Amino acid sequence: MAIATIHGCEVVASELALRLLEKACVDEPTGAVAELLEVADLRIVPVVNPDGRARSLASLDEGGLLRLAPRRNARGVDLNRNWPFPQGVRDHWLPIAGTGVRRLPWYRGPSPLSEPETRAMADLVDSRPPFALLNLHSTGQIVTYPWSSKEEPPDDRAGFEAMIAAFVAHQPTWQYRSKQSRAWYPIVGSSNDWFYDRHGILAITVETGVPGGSVKRDPRKARYFFWWANPADLEAHVDNDADACFAALVAAHTYRYGGG
Ligand SMILES: [Zn+2]
Structure with a gap:
């Protein structure tokens, strides 16, 4: 399974999800696409946060960096801070980890799964939990x-590492680094922690692009918030990551069910 653009400003992610869909729908898939479709069904949610994405695209016409960053949903909630905490996890003092302060970009909302978008995702996953999720x-x-909320490594660390090794091996241009989410920065109430805690889903986050990279390459883009959150060359990044996504899911399947 793949879900994209839970943060509305991260439009390149939905472009990547659409590319996965396109690759899965050709008559005769090859490589990792064919390998995956032979052993599994693929579900793709190209946009988890459609209101944020629409605002982000509109910011391309309007310009104005100071317009509110369309990371959150229409109700101002960071949808990747709106999930129930894993058992035993307590709040973290860093606001970026998730906060009850409404005006901050990491506002977690009034309660876990308070938002229509997160409830829809939770229902979809509960109805038929996938073995892996991008x-x-x-x-x-x-x-x-995972974990983003605990310092201890996940029980399935070897499975996550196999997924990521396969992912990186299929990236032709840029090979991404990897970390346990918590070692990057803490998040409590993240979607991946919930997917893994509740169903043991091998859920990884793929961060395509470099923050501000677009603006460095073309300073005229600096006045558009959109380009602070998306790589200058969207297509090249989508090209770079698409096969890697399929390879990661194949590796997850092998880890869970054995090779052959
Ligand atoms: Zn994000």
């Missing part, structure tokens, strides 16, 4: 795995 984001050229 959570597609933008910014960082990094791949992370």
